[in-house]
Amino acid sequence: MTAAFGVDIGGSGIKGAPVDLARGALTEERYKVLTPQPSAPEAVVAAVCEVVRQFDHHGPVGLTFPGVVVDGRTRTAANVDKGWIGLDAEGLFSQALGMPATVLNDADAAGVAELAHGAGRDEPGVVLVLTFGTGIGSALFVDGTLVPNTELGHLELRGKDAERRASSAAKERHELSWEQWAGRVDEYLDLVEKLFSPRLVVIGGGVSRKHEKFLPLLKAREARVVPAELRNDAGIVGAAMAAARAAD
Numbered sequence: 001m002t003a004a005f006g007v008d009i010g011g012s013g014i015k016g017a018p019v020d021l022a023r024g025a026l027t028e029e030r031y032k033v034l035t036p037q038p039s040a041p042e043a044v045v046a047a048v049c050e051v052v053r054q055f056d057h058h059g060p061v062g063l064t065f066p067g068v069v070v071d072g073r074t075r076t077a078a079n080v081d082k083g084w085i086g087l088d089a090e091g092l093f094s095q096a097l098g099m100p101a102t103v104l105n106d107a108d109a110a111g112v113a114e115l116a117h118g119a120g121r122d123e124p125g126v127v128l129v130l131t132f133g134t135g136i137g138s139a140l141f142v143d144g145t146l147v148p149n150t151e152l153g154h155l156e157l158r159g160k161d162a163e164r165r166a167s168s169a170a171k172e173r174h175e176l177s178w179e180q181w182a183g184r185v186d187e188y189l190d191l192v193e194k195l196f197s198p199r200l201v202v203i204g205g206g207v208s209r210k211h212e213k214f215l216p217l218l219k220a221r222e223a224r225v226v227p228a229e230l231r232n233d234a235g236i237v238g239a240a241m242a243a244a245r246a247a248d
């Protein structure tokens with residue numbers, strides 16, 4: 001069996017599990033700890049080590065990060081501690097874990113997993129995977145190839161950062177009904193559709209669990225809009241896939 005390990009670092013939780021790469025599925029129940037607050041690098045690294053040590057894994061580890069990651073360096077930190085900006089995150093995790101680490105953007109990881117094993121399987125052309133959570137994450141694919149770090153959650157919508165208006169955190173913050181929030185999501189989808197004309201939009205993130213509450217409220221559009229299939233496991237699976245690829 002081809003096994004690798006994935007860790008999903010989110011604003012509220014850090015979770016990890018070994019992954020069967022052929023099936024794109026967790027081989028054991030994932031282990032989760034709360035994300036330290038503040039989410040400073042040393043504290044997060046310690047939490048990640050705690051997660052990985054729950055398992056008998058020795059080999060490549062893939063990790064997601066909720067910001068721009070280029071060549072293993074974390075460049076932005078919209079919803080986490082600013083101490084991550086400019087850090088050699090891959091070096092830091094590799095050293096602390098004593099195993100080779102690969103770090104990639106959280107939405108990119110979820111997207112990679114959805115395209116290989118979920119709602120975007122075998123989908124040609126332009127596919128956009130959007131994750132709605134604390135922020136809005138985006139993963140853009142052309143014929144299955146990822147354009148990393150697109151950061152479409154920070155497009156401007158009504159003069160504001162789009163994720164401030166349309167993330168699921170914004171729904172909670174402003175106590176929006178599903179109808180009100182769906183209206184904001186529609187505005188956001190209008191904008192990304194105008195820019196990229198995707199054939200398919202996959203909606204992921206924690207809120208995709210409740211897709212039947214809001215997907216039917218969205219207006220009809222050219223792009224097909226479907227819920228993610230791997231749900232909460234997408235980040236872990238995509239991170240493990242990236243780690244295995246890097247080790248090849």
Ligand code: BGC
Nearest residue numbers: 066067068078107135136137
């Ligand atoms: C970050 C992205 C991330 C998204 C979802 C945004 O605020 O800038 O990098 O993918 O949140 O976590």
